[in-house]
Amino acid sequence: MGRKLLTEHINVEGIEKLDVYRKHGGYRSVEKALKTMTPDEVVEEVKKSGLRGRGGAGFPTGLKWSFLAKPEGVPRYLVCNADESEPGTFKDRELMSKLPHLLIEGMITGSYALGANTSYIYIRGELLYVLRILEKAIAEAYAAGFLGKNILGSGYDLDLFVHPGGGAYICGEETALLESLEGKRGNPRNKPPFPAVQGLYARPTVVNNVESIAAVPVIVNEGGDEYAKIGVGKSTGTKLFSACGHLNKPGIYEIELGLPVEEFIYSDEYCGGIWKGRDLKAVVAGGSSVPILPKELILKTATGEDRLMTYESLSDGGFITGTMLGSGGFIAMDETTNIVRNTWSFSRFYHHESCGQCSPCREGTGWLEKVLHRLVHGHGQMHDIDLLVSVAKQIEGNTICPLGEAAAWPVAAAVRHFRDEFEWHVTHPQEATKPGAVFPGK
Ligand code: NAI
Known part of the structure; x- marks a missing residue:
């Protein structure tokens, strides 16, 4: 049984409420960071953890944080990309709707680390019900002194806003998201300059995916080195996958990176095999943006090794430049699937x-x-x-x-x-x- 770092308490009755969340260790990272750590020390732990962006690109989160420009007297921002729209991907929706305080906790600890006093969660417009859950949780966090002025008497101030998108997939691209947040049409910007230098309102900004931010509390609580012990090589920690398509048990699974793809598809702990006793034909492992792989190549690499759920193993032998682990939208197709139509x-x-x-x-x-x-x-x-x-x-x-x-x-x-x-x-x-x-x- 793999460790569940983010979703251990996801099915606890009432976990979306602050008091229940607190009873299960919630907001410890805020207390630890604000009372005992400097912002740079928090960044250092995230760097040590090896956490990589969970939105799809897999860029090292700590490195991105350390790239943030810090000119004197200029505000900077942490923006959470909650515009999850990639076909096949529905993990962030689950995290936000069931564990809203986990994201808020990560936003506070992360904003402290980056020196941001105003932060935003940009949420996919269709997820209006999740926006309401988040706003309720944010109000609870303000009332409990985790947001607002002088948080926990530390002298650190933070305001957190949720902003809905208008239903365009492109607004999940970080610079289009920033344009949209500024009230403009969501057209992507040329990079560089990266948002870390010139982001929201042309100020230094870090844009992170929901799941990346939700991993920050556990990294701060347990330490970056402990987090990095899970996983394989440069794929550390746990990752959420939304498994869908022709599976016996579609759903959202938090796995330790490094799990063999075959085990993920066929074991009863995860997807439980292909439905109706059929054979697997192909898989899109990381959301519709990544290339499709036929059965023989998703289970084994071209050199015959087990294909693992890692950024490195889920690649296409140089056919594409990035990883195919993507956003964790794991779409399985059985032998009856018409690939051309798909x-x-x-x-x-x-x-x-x-x-x-x-x-x-x-x-x-x-x-x-x-x-x-x-x-x-x-x-x-x-x-x-x-x-x-x-x-x-x-x-x-x-x-x-x-x-x-x-x-x-x-x-x-x-x-x-x-x-x-x-x-x-x-x-x-x-x-x-x-x-x-x-x-x-x-
Ligand atoms: P990217 O590789 O261009 O950037 C990744 C992150 O690293 C960005 O935040 C970027 O600002 C930062 N970065 C890269 N180089 C940097 C530098 N030199 N200095 C400072 N920051 C730097 O990839 P991008 O465009 O952010 O994401 C593409 C991925 O998004 C795709 O691989 C796809 O899997 C995924 N995706 C996910 C969706 C979802 O719903 N979760 C929807 C659509 C795509």
């Missing part, structure tokens, strides 16, 4: 959500969707398959933000791993377009 479905999403600022993304996502539509509906031609790869290549690296790659890579990966199935849609259009049609294999 790829089209993702591409419709990205086309709809492209902000339109960069031509390669605005036009390219449209082309991907159009060509995939043709193939799915039996009007495709053989050269369309290479056209998809060509359009994907022209988007990659040519946009301000990673939405372009998020749209392009999964399409290129689907063609790469399932070309036969794409070709079948061209050679057998009537068969392939029947509802529920299953690719018969090579």
Whole structure:
């Protein structure tokens, strides 16, 4: 049984209330940090923990914190990215709705470490009910003296606000989020300058994912070195995965990083295998932005080792530059899944959500969707398959933000791993377009 650092008490009755949360050790990190540690010492513990950004990019959190510019007399901000919108990803929603005080505690300890006196939680607009839960919890924290002026008599002041987004996926990209928080249209900004130097209102800002911030209390309480003992190599600590698709037990699981993917899918402690006794066909391991992998490559690496749930092991052998652990949206597909239709479905999403600022993304996502539509509906031609790869290549690296790659890579990966199935849609259009049609294999 793996350790649960964040979700140990998630099912305790009334844990969303401050008194119950306190009874289970809540707000200890605020007391410890504000009374016995300097802000730099808190940053040091987070650095030692090896915690990496849980929103998807996996950038070392302590390093990001240490990059924060600190010009004299200039305010700085901690902004929590709670705009979780990645298809397949629903872990932050669970954390916030069931453990709102864990996030608030992390925001206070984190804001203290960064020297921020005003902080924000930017929450996905559709999660209005979670916003209300958070606001209630924030009011309790103010009343108990954990927020506001002179917190716990330490001389440190912090105001915390929750701000809802308007329903655009792009506002989960950190600079679009900052634009939106400033009241503007959520168009991503060019980086550099990174938010750590020029963020909200052009002031130094750290933007962290909900789960990253929620890990700060345990790191401060237990110490960074203890946290770093869990996991494998540079993938330390625990990570939440939202498992969905054709699984016997879909749900949200906190795992120790380093767990073999096979164990995660098939053991009864986690997903309990593929539903209806079927075989696994493919997995998208980290939310729809990461490439799809066929069964044989998700269970074992190309060199035959067990594939592990780590940033390093979940990679595509250099096909993409980042990790495929992504945002933890683990989508399993059984043997009956139509990969071409599934790829089209993702591409419709990205086309709809492209902000339109960069031509390669605005036009390219449209082309991907159009060509995939043709193939799915039996009007495709053989050269369309290479056209998809060509359009994907022209988007990659040519946009301000990673939405372009998020749209392009999964399409290129689907063609790469399932070309036969794409070709079948061209050679057998009537068969392939029947509802529920299953690719018969090579
Ligand atoms: P990124 O790699 O550009 O940046 C990661 C973080 O590190 C950012 O906060 C950035 O400001 C910071 N950073 C990087 N280099 C820095 C430097 N030299 N100085 C200071 N700070 C620096 O990745 P990005 O765009 O933040 O995230 C992309 C990921 O987001 C994708 O891999 C995808 O998995 C994930 N994603 C998650 C979603 C969700 O709903 N959770 C939705 C869409 C995408």
